[in-house]
Amino acid sequence: MTEATFPLNAWYPAAWSHEIRHELAARTICDRDVVLYRRQDGQVAALEDACWHRLLPLSLGHLRGDEVVCGYHGLVFNAAGRCTYMPAQKTINPSACVRAYPAIEKHRMVWLWPGDPALADPAKIPDYHWNDGTEWVGEGGTFYSLKCDYRLIIDNLMDLTHESYVHAGSIGDDHVTAAPFDVTHTDRTATLTRWMIDIEPPPFWAKALGRPGHVDRWQIITFQAPCVVVGDVGVALTGTGAPKGDRSQGVNGAFLAAIAPETEKTCHYFWNFVRTFKTDDAELTGALNRAHVGDGNGLYEQDKTVLEAQQKAIDRNPRMPFYTLNIDAGALWARRLIDRMLASEQGVRPPSVAAE
């Protein structure tokens, strides 16, 4: 039996809001095949994507009002998963139903709870307000079925040292590796903070700032277990007080990552890069998106290459756990929070934090 890699009692991003219309859409989240659709009142419904009768994916059927008609024998299921029609029968088996998954739309994403519906507390949806499309501006995109364990992406984002190597020449330089950093945590979050004081800005940020001179650069990356990473990043002119909280002489962006395991070894990676500067510049919005995912060598495409190669290597070299370096402190905390959620689900007492 393989070890669980993702907790089930959690909200996972299932889709961008704009992807879900009044039509059936199939997606696999946490190894569960799900059919998603928007009801006529605008709410999102999510059902098990296999008919109660003969398992045909309901996503091959069609909607009739807010109900799903199976494409094989015409069984009908309402948005709660209950069967409301069976062909050539007057009585409907009262146990005939498919699973309905709690699904909530927030921050321009659809969040799905694959675990026990009774535990699906909307208050636990991750804070992802940067994605609202209001104060912060960005376009974003998705890597569907990216071929790695979703946790490898979290490792990646919680340690930006890799920028110096994977993204040399754009956002990465030796300052990132050289700067000290600090890690803090709560029950459900881990935050890595790195300040690079009085440095030459890397090309991307020099251009964004548009003013000459040395800068203070920050990377404040917060993980919300089990599947969201938000990186508050930016630069401000050195000596203008950014480390103390005054960012008025700087530019500020945020990378957003909401990741849903598809299977144990594949995931859907919903990403965005948003900013509070030049928010009306649509051309810049497009250019930033293309810089992340463009001609195959965008920033995140470089990561994808690394992540999928790493997964392949893990499959061939079952040497676990990884060896770790100082730079892995952020990722280690993220993993620890996930492990605790897993242990809690399995009724096992989670390892004590204090003892570590």
Next chain:
Amino acid sequence: MTEATFPLNAWYPAAWSHEIRHELAARTICDRDVVLYRRQDGQVAALEDACWHRLLPLSLGHLRGDEVVCGYHGLVFNAAGRCTYMPAQKTINPSACVRAYPAIEKHRMVWLWPGDPALADPAKIPDYHWNDGTEWVGEGGTFYSLKCDYRLIIDNLMDLTHESYVHAGSIGDDHVTAAPFDVTHTDRTATLTRWMIDIEPPPFWAKALGRPGHVDRWQIITFQAPCVVVGDVGVALTGTGAPKGDRSQGVNGAFLAAIAPETEKTCHYFWNFVRTFKTDDAELTGALNRAHVGDGNGLYEQDKTVLEAQQKAIDRNPRMPFYTLNIDAGALWARRLIDRMLASEQGVRPPSVAAE
């Protein structure tokens, strides 16, 4: 160990007669790799497709008269599977042979018996006379390596309720679902009979009949265990006596299905649609064939989409046995007859029919 899904002591369709010439043809039937060829006297021979010596598929060799020469080291096997030549040896190991499978040509098909040759009774070849090309006319075709358990096709054909959903607009309408039906059975067959009295004919049959007015429509579908389904279908003008046996004011067709498991999860589906009306109309014959398998959305291609999706869903959701509805009565009987053959092969006492 997985449960057997097909009995071995049975005749399965291995090929259309016209496919087998005086040359080697490879095919996998019931997980057995077989090489088929027509002998010079016209009989069909079927051998294990792996040389006794080093397992090279004999189908990569060539025929010399009625014997097969291995393409690697030249060993020769006769049509009975016995080795008749070994390179650089004067004596031939008397145990050197490959399996020969009983194979018989009948009803324009080659039938193969993958099990114990001693039990291969030609009288057990299914009745498939509709395919003879005499009284009934049709062209037919094959789905090779269709990606589903062969029993899913039988389920599909034994319950034409699916026509209302999978084939809406051509042969399917609500009458099929609404009409009652009856199921009878013998030791080796199960028959589902459905009459739709005094209905508006669906487009296909209206055109075939070529006369206005309501009709009585029938579907009399007979399963011959383990792998043949024949559906006697048609319409006649209401009130002209079709339910009592007088079909003179109607048109009659039959869908023919002979299905061979290739593996546990793939099969070869030999199909035909034959008719007794307008039998000289070659254009109609072609049009009917294209209606079944045409541009990717023919009747049987619609079924293929459903069947392969269903198999995938079964692989992902090992919830068995299926839940069943009243409409599944025909399929259930078909499955039961297959299960009995399986039980009998495994020396297990088959479940009593009376008790059900």
Next chain:
Amino acid sequence: MTEATFPLNAWYPAAWSHEIRHELAARTICDRDVVLYRRQDGQVAALEDACWHRLLPLSLGHLRGDEVVCGYHGLVFNAAGRCTYMPAQKTINPSACVRAYPAIEKHRMVWLWPGDPALADPAKIPDYHWNDGTEWVGEGGTFYSLKCDYRLIIDNLMDLTHESYVHAGSIGDDHVTAAPFDVTHTDRTATLTRWMIDIEPPPFWAKALGRPGHVDRWQIITFQAPCVVVGDVGVALTGTGAPKGDRSQGVNGAFLAAIAPETEKTCHYFWNFVRTFKTDDAELTGALNRAHVGDGNGLYEQDKTVLEAQQKAIDRNPRMPFYTLNIDAGALWARRLIDRMLASEQGVRPPSVAAE
């Protein structure tokens, strides 16, 4: 647990010399992922192709001098596999290293020792001097990831009876099968010798000889365990003393095979066909190469078809060991020598040769 199919304590061909430059090259040998590169002093280095830290293939990084920089977080490893730099750390974990594989360049090939480095005796590199590019002339090529157990190629080459069937019309004819042969062996080699006296030469050799008349044809094939086969082949005018050692009235070639298991069921097959006649004829060199691997039906491509089909059949028919014929005597000895190496590695007493 599957049985080992290749000994680890042996030199295997990893690459042609010309393939390895001062850049990173990935290759899998004996199920080990290896990154190869040429150091600035010309020596070849071979490291485990997975970073100590997070397993990313080092081949995705880059060289800095003679050291490899990981493409993820910048760890640096020297040619001995020791980590010499870790990001953001002053002290380097002394245990941080990747495996370094003994690799030696000889006879225009790079030989790699996947087993215990302490046992890697350069004197054990196979005699492959025919490939030096001095006395014997040829071009050669490689089948990378050929889909069969490497031992099937050895079986193939140790029994040229197959020429009569697989290569009929070029080098194969009935004389090969008809002629008697002799097998001798040492601890690490097996040699099959076949003389065909006073025969009509097959087309290839008739053309090479360029003189009319009957010939004496020889095939002297030597296996060096576990992975090299050299076939000394040629013809000389009958009666001029070739069988006694005088080949002056003949033409002489040698087929060379150095084979590295990639996995249990795939291998890299480095081949060459060299000759001592018309050694200045570059056009002939090219023509000979194309005769072996050309338009998909070259001599070795014919073998590839057979070998890969054989592997597939083995996977489907786990009937082992093979049945054997007299013609398999050479292959059997080769297998026996491999089996002894395997037994010796597993600490099992190898079967006695005398007893056979």
